[in-house]
Amino acid sequence: RSRVTAFANQKGGVGKTTTAVNLAAALAERGKRVLLIDLDPQANASSGLGMERTPGASLYGALLEDGTPAQDKVRHTAIRNLDIIPSEIDLAGAEVDLARKELYLHSLKFLLEPFLEKSRYDHVFLDCPPSLGILTMNALTAAHALIVPSQCEYLALEGLSVITRLVRQLRAGNANPGLELEGIVMTMFDGRTKLAMQVVEEVRKHFGCRVFDTLIPRNIRVSEAPSFGKPVVTYDRSSAGAEAYRALAREYLRRRKAA
Amino acid sequence: RSRVTAFANQKGGVGKTTTAVNLAAALAERGKRVLLIDLDPQANASSGLGMERTPGASLYGALLEDGTPAQDKVRHTAIRNLDIIPSEIDLAGAEVDLARKELYLHSLKFLLEPFLEKSRYDHVFLDCPPSLGILTMNALTAAHALIVPSQCEYLALEGLSVITRLVRQLRAGNANPGLELEGIVMTMFDGRTKLAMQVVEEVRKHFGCRVFDTLIPRNIRVSEAPSFGKPVVTYDRSSAGAEAYRALAREYLRRRKAA
Ligand SMILES: Nc1ncnc2c1ncn2[C@@H]1O[C@H](COP(=O)(O)OP(=O)(O)OP(=O)(O)O)[C@@H](O)[C@H]1O
Ligand SMILES: Nc1ncnc2c1ncn2[C@@H]1O[C@H](COP(=O)(O)OP(=O)(O)OP(=O)(O)O)[C@@H](O)[C@H]1O
Numbered sequence: 226r227s228r229v230t231a232f233a234n235q236k237g238g239v240g241k242t243t244t245a246v247n248l249a250a251a252l253a254e255r256g257k258r259v260l261l262i263d264l265d266p267q268a269n270a271s272s273g274l275g276m277e278r279t280p281g282a283s284l285y286g287a288l289l290e291d292g293t294p295a296q297d298k299v300r301h302t303a304i305r306n307l308d309i310i311p312s313e314i315d316l317a318g319a320e321v322d323l324a325r326k327e328l329y330l331h332s333l334k335f336l337l338e339p340f341l342e343k344s345r346y347d348h349v350f351l352d353c354p355p356s357l358g359i360l361t362m363n364a365l366t367a368a369h370a371l372i373v374p375s376q377c378e379y380l381a382l383e384g385l386s387v388i389t390r391l392v393r394q395l396r397a398g399n400a401n402p403g404l405e406l407e408g409i410v411m412t413m414f415d416g417r418t419k420l421a422m423q424v425v426e427e428v429r430k431h432f433g434c435r436v437f438d439t440l441i442p443r444n445i446r447v448s449e450a451p452s453f454g455k456p457v458v459t460y461d462r463s464s465a466g467a468e469a470y471r472a473l474a475r476e477y478l479r480r481r482k483a484a
Numbered sequence: 485r486s487r488v489t490a491f492a493n494q495k496g497g498v499g500k501t502t503t504a505v506n507l508a509a510a511l512a513e514r515g516k517r518v519l520l521i522d523l524d525p526q527a528n529a530s531s532g533l534g535m536e537r538t539p540g541a542s543l544y545g546a547l548l549e550d551g552t553p554a555q556d557k558v559r560h561t562a563i564r565n566l567d568i569i570p571s572e573i574d575l576a577g578a579e580v581d582l583a584r585k586e587l588y589l590h591s592l593k594f595l596l597e598p599f600l601e602k603s604r605y606d607h608v609f610l611d612c613p614p615s616l617g618i619l620t621m622n623a624l625t626a627a628h629a630l631i632v633p634s635q636c637e638y639l640a641l642e643g644l645s646v647i648t649r650l651v652r653q654l655r656a657g658n659a660n661p662g663l664e665l666e667g668i669v670m671t672m673f674d675g676r677t678k679l680a681m682q683v684v685e686e687v688r689k690h691f692g693c694r695v696f697d698t699l700i701p702r703n704i705r706v707s708e709a710p711s712f713g714k715p716v717v718t719y720d721r722s723s724a725g726a727e728a729y730r731a732l733a734r735e736y737l738r739r740r741k742a743a
């Protein structure tokens with residue numbers, strides 16, 4: 226019933242959080258019920274949706290099997306149909322603590338299974354930190370699909386083959402045989418530069434139709450929005466950034482229907 | 485003799501690698517002998533200096549005490565006075581492997597001590613991955629100083645207090661009592677946006693003279709350079725990016741002399 230999608234890319238600053246938050250908000254606007262789980266200790270998705278940092282608000286204890294069900298950590302945001310499980314800095318400690326457990330890559334999957342059986346969410350989004358460490362690996366093991374945001378930059382291009390190879394390994398190795406690459410979203414596209422066009426062409430050459438047609442332009446309103454605790458789709462509805470994320474939501478739903 | 489400086493910030497994509505590579509190259513141009521150690525499994529500093537990915541080239545084995553001295557991993561780059569110890573994807577495995585050892589935060593410090601005693605480098609730079617995981621913590625434990633590159637963006641501002649608090653904890657907790665915050669470098673500054681000016685003012689208000697005066701402008705030549713395996717200071721010597729990194733090198737040396 227609920228489709229779980231991870232937003233992951235070990236390259237930093239490519240727009241993982243911005244894409245997870247704004248795609249979630251744009252789907253919520255269209256009446257989809259969405260839960261965003263912030264798995265990044267930086268808690269950017271939480272502050273980007275106006276959540277105050279509250280100690281104990283994250284899944285930290287639940288992941289280490291303190292008995293808390295995931296449901297207890299769910300909070301409403303200011304946006305109808307969009308809920309969140311926030312992050313906190315303690316989540317950084319989860320990586321070392323989880324590494325010492327058996328089956329440490331399945332902690333999130335086992336925690337979410339009872340929750341998803343009763344859940345009324347259409348979509349559960351997982352925002353990941355910029356690494357392929359234990360939190361991201363837990364997200365990729367628990368997810369049905371993966372969206373890889375990527376900047377239109379050369380260094381971001383180099384990292385794409387790493388995460389897509391990992392998806393193949395997770396499927397082949399039986400950790401998550403059903404994991405699908407939903408698609409690659411090109412972000413912070415600046416049409417005035419040759420480099421951006423070259424990178425987009427290169428990515429489309431390698432990954433073909435697994436690259437979303439919608440390009441997210443570099444748009445200052447997108448980077449202003451988090452300081453107001455809002456996604457750009459509500460902070461400045463008519464901005465190029467908001468328009469692009471709404472177009473991405475439409476394309477995402479079209480692709481889902483055709484799947 | 486050799487001053488060890490870590491380039492760290494858990495926020496992704498803020499210019500850690502770009503600053504480490506270009507400050508190293510600008511200092512090498514002025515006759516300083518510099519070694520850059522790439523501790524990020526993404527290996528962006530390695531490819532940014534033209535190194536091919538070679539399995540076994542990183543400090544992975546040495547960190548896990550296979551007996552290899554750090555010296556054996558040093559390679560020359562195309563730039564006089566600038567050497568590198570490259571990274572490789574296996575380094576990602578080091579985090580989980582190290583977590584299971586005793587004193588896992590001191591592995592790099594113990595590995596570098598015999599190397600630094602005989603070393604003829606003026607500066608050893610450590611490029612860190614975007615996290616506060618075990619590789620970054622090893623760098624902060626082994627370093628004499630820390631440079632924190634930060635974008636002129638709201639989300640990057642939020643993370644600054646996390647890394648500066650960590651420095652205070654490492655000093656107080658005796659893991660590295662001598663660790664100094666060398667400074668914060670503001671990168672990808674776009675003077676046409678109000679947000680960039682506001683973020684720079686905010687950072688200067690909080691951190692005062694620990695913020696380098698030199699602002700690194702957003703400059704397309706900077707992001708083109710890595711695709712040619714060169715730092716911008718050699719790829720396009722007269723670009724705004726190259727000028728800014730040379731100015732940063734001059735300011736860095738002035739501050740060191742005054743220290
Ligand atoms: N389309 C855009 N236009 C302008 N700025 C953007 C855009 N998308 C993201 N940004 C800004 O770029 C920076 C990086 O984006 P974001 O934090 O979403 O990336 P991330 O991949 O989640 O980073 P991290 O690796 O640290 O988790 C942020 O400051 C964000 O506000
Ligand atoms: N001054 C600049 N002007 C334009 N682009 C820049 C500038 N500095 C860095 N970039 C580009 O921005 C992106 C992020 O920079 P970089 O990779 O150095 O950051 P990082 O902090 O090392 O990232 P990570 O967190 O993934 O290690 C890269 O594509 C780089 O080429």
Ligand SMILES: [Mg+2]
Pocket residue numbers: 241242243265269353354
């Ligand atoms: Mg993020």
Ligand SMILES: [Mg+2]
Pocket residue numbers: 500501502524528612613
């Ligand atoms: Mg880097």
